[in-house]
Amino acid sequence: MKTILLATMLSAFLLATSIYDFKVPGLEGNEIDFSAYKGKKIMIVNTASKCGFTPQYEELQQLYSKYKDKLVIIGFPANNFGGQEPGSNGEIKEFCKRNYGVTFPMAEKVSVKGDDIHPVFKYLTAEAKKLGIEDPIKWNFTKFLVDEKGKLVAVFPSKVKPMSEDILKYLN
Structure with missing residues (x-):
C-alpha cells in the first residue's frame, strides 16, 4: 500500500509543471486546489503544534486577515522535526481553531522531507534550488512565497516572523 501511495505521489510530482497543478486534501475534509489561487500570492508553510515557532500561527x-484579497496562506502540518506534530488531522484542526483562530486553508498532515516527501514540497524544494537555495526546509514554519503567476519568489526560514518587513515588502 505504501508503495502505491509513493508511486502516486511521485507521478503527481512528475506531471506538475506549476504550483497550480496541485490539489491536496484539506483538514476540513475539502480539497485545496492551488489553481483556484491564480492571480494571488500563495504562502505555503510547514507547521507544527508543539514547536517553539508554533505562536507564528x-x-x-x-497576515491572512489583512491581505486575503491578494494572499492565501496554506498550512501543511508535518511531523518531520522533533516529533512536534504528533496529532491526528482532527486534533490539529481543533488546536489551530481553538488556540489561534486559524481561518486560512490547512492541508492534511504531510511529510516535508525525506523519502516520503509530499509532492508539493518536492516541487517547492526543486524551485528553491533554482533560486540558489539548497535544502530550504530546515525546521517547522519555513515559508515559501509564490507570486501571482505561480513563480516561487522567496523562501523564509522559521525565524522570520510572518508580519516581518522581510515578508511584508512583497505584499505592500
Whole structure:
C-alpha cells in the first residue's frame, strides 16, 4: 500500500509543471486546489503544534486577515522535526481553531522531507534550488512565497516572523 501511495505521489510530482497543478486534501475534509489561487500570492508553510515557532500561527492568521484579497496562506502540518506534530488531522484542526483562530486553508498532515516527501514540497524544494537555495526546509514554519503567476519568489526560514518587513515588502 505504501508503495502505491509513493508511486502516486511521485507521478503527481512528475506531471506538475506549476504550483497550480496541485490539489491536496484539506483538514476540513475539502480539497485545496492551488489553481483556484491564480492571480494571488500563495504562502505555503510547514507547521507544527508543539514547536517553539508554533505562536507564528497567530501572525500567519493576522497576515491572512489583512491581505486575503491578494494572499492565501496554506498550512501543511508535518511531523518531520522533533516529533512536534504528533496529532491526528482532527486534533490539529481543533488546536489551530481553538488556540489561534486559524481561518486560512490547512492541508492534511504531510511529510516535508525525506523519502516520503509530499509532492508539493518536492516541487517547492526543486524551485528553491533554482533560486540558489539548497535544502530550504530546515525546521517547522519555513515559508515559501509564490507570486501571482505561480513563480516561487522567496523562501523564509522559521525565524522570520510572518508580519516581518522581510515578508511584508512583497505584499505592500
